[in-house]
Amino acid sequence: MISKNKRFFLPESEIPTHWYNIQADMKKKPMPPLHPGTKQPLKPEDLYPIFAEELSRQELNQTDQWIEIPEEVREMYKYYRSTPLVRAYGLEKALETPAHIYFKNESVSPVGSHKLNSAIAQAYYCKKEGVTNVTTETGAGQWGAALSYAAKVFGLEAAVYQVKISYEQKPYRRSIMQTFGAQVTASPSMSTRAGKDILTKNPNYQGSLGTAISEAIELARTTPNCKYTLGSVLSHVTLHQTVIGLEAEKQMALAGEYPDMIIACFGGGSNFGGIAFPFMRHTILEGKKTRYIAAEPASCPKLTRGQFQYDFGDEAGYTPLLPMFTLGHNFAPANIHAGGLRYHGAGVIVSQLLKDGYMEAVDIKQLDSFKAGCLFAQAEGIIPAPESCHAIAATISEALKCKENDEEKVILFNLSGHGLIDMASYDQYLSGNLVNYELNESDIQKNIDQLEKII
């Protein structure tokens, strides 16, 4: 029976005790990441110099379906989890759609987004292994804020490289990280070789996640007792985010429904995989018919226009080679406001799943994303992050198709974060000063052609 409640919570006793590792269930496993020097398949030990050891093992674990969430991490989850599953009656009414729209509201996490789910886990493992300092990159700052707080919880020092365009467009995310006690540097910076090399070639470069990753990895390598952490793309990050989908599965049962479609915005894949994978196991194992839709920005379309290929995760080529849909690691994304989606590649798991037809991708133009965000804000009262606006735009599009075809489908999307620190973007949109970015097809091709030479 469909419940008439608007919000669904789980008691603390029902918060997941294990993360779900979809790699164990995939019929076709992701191809192995390769060591950037030897081009040989990566072993966990190869990652120990930059990541905590347990995270390195999780990264390459293709056998254990369930991985236990450490008690200390679960205790921290209880501060904000379960996040609410919300029936979006307001949005349904505004669209006059027969579709049932639900969203998982990760924006109520203390730091305002889903990123905390993995930040807590990563900081915990670092602390447990005797690390004293952590470093990372951040785009819009959602991940940086999450890691800054998680580091503080476990008594670690945090140093964050923030993509310069976001550092300037969204100064208050920097303030949030500093309030949590972190050190923040705009990237590219002169504090690393990777940063210097880029600034020498292009002094006005506005930065990208790929560049910031290079800088953070370099800092981790050259600082004693310091590990690098990452907010998306990697398999262990997505693993931690499955707590979203595992909760949503139970909450949808409380609502008395099961989603026909699951939609999330797409940067590196952690919020998408986080909500989709726990449901996708029923598709893989039981043939359950559900559509999984990743919504990416039209200006950074690795899933819809990129190529499946081994590529580096960063600008400077410090990371392992990852088999992924990519626009090329030198791709410089346009300065869209959804800073968290400005990344050239997709995680290896998602890339394999897309290749194998388990999921779909759609691209959303910047103006359409903000239009959807404003409609959602007026209908539900929550200002969504520019990243999340992409998921909302895709949801609205599907809900309107339901209206056209008079179909009562159930749509679940992930509201990955709120946009309260992004009001300058809304200001620009409302005053008509925002534009769509047209992609230069030859630039994409040039970047992708270079990839062929890597391996």
Next chain:
Amino acid sequence: MISKNKRFFLPESEIPTHWYNIQADMKKKPMPPLHPGTKQPLKPEDLYPIFAEELSRQELNQTDQWIEIPEEVREMYKYYRSTPLVRAYGLEKALETPAHIYFKNESVSPVGSHKLNSAIAQAYYCKKEGVTNVTTETGAGQWGAALSYAAKVFGLEAAVYQVKISYEQKPYRRSIMQTFGAQVTASPSMSTRAGKDILTKNPNYQGSLGTAISEAIELARTTPNCKYTLGSVLSHVTLHQTVIGLEAEKQMALAGEYPDMIIACFGGGSNFGGIAFPFMRHTILEGKKTRYIAAEPASCPKLTRGQFQYDFGDEAGYTPLLPMFTLGHNFAPANIHAGGLRYHGAGVIVSQLLKDGYMEAVDIKQLDSFKAGCLFAQAEGIIPAPESCHAIAATISEALKCKENDEEKVILFNLSGHGLIDMASYDQYLSGNLVNYELNESDIQKNIDQLEKII
């Protein structure tokens, strides 16, 4: 038995169905508001020209202990209520206090503060009575954002006068209101006689809630089918906010504890009364020993240094005369960042209760409020509104007394809102550019002396 859970929620079926009207239980009733022209006790009809009729009746209702929450309002409450009651283990640990600290987290409301509880009610009654336009004032913008969204929900047009200093310090609250579809004007403005008069005398006046109220009332009076709404001070606003304390009472029972102290920041009194009054009924009716502590800014200390006296609620003298603790309606508060607390007077109910010894007040300096806010942010992960920082500072002070005396007291405070739109203030604090404001005693006295002449 004390529950070890961190957060406590109520099922939708347990969300209060009635607001609590403390006026009915008060042994000494508040003195009547007086008509500004005739100086006679106010009748509800006197308020009809500016407020919805039902709100006017609620304002003066001293007989009904419980007032039913309309179903449409309850349905909207269900989108975000119950708000969580949280055990602040992180803060307790940081302070090494034996005290048990709980907070009611109103910051997770869609618009980020408790203000929505009354905005929804006021917009609903206006709509029901055929009103098409609503107007109001806002300081930091928390109330303006709430009313803008509530107006949108019920299909009303909203016009908001925002205190100029906040309009400039916190431009993104304006953006939020605009995203919800409201029209926003900096106050004082040239759009009203009240605004013009003030700007003529003092072209650089930075505005105050008192001035913005005058402007909004004038707009309501001169616009067909338009009503004025208010975010605090008035008794009906506090009535609506009792949903906070009524929930907290049930949630504290789930936690297996009862508060020895209840603490809230204090601007006009609605968040304080909202959390305190439902508990205070047990003090009034059953003699329950609980301390109720209002935390006001040292730079706007109506409770600790003001005078109990009939005074106007606004700068221009449009409102009824209210019997209240006041610094004088011409008092121009310093430009502190806690814009919501920059108001010269206290609501009539709270004023009577303070006079009769049911509650206490403490004043908090600006730097102490931000210091407390940063400690809380690092301990609990939530960046509090500058207003709420005052409640946190008072809570920390009491928790440290508990440590000194080795007392395991239970403290409940209201986290009235988050500070994500106030990061510029945190920036200034962190960079050492924030100051305490010293009050000029003779200025207070001069304002108060003028009051004697009003009645």
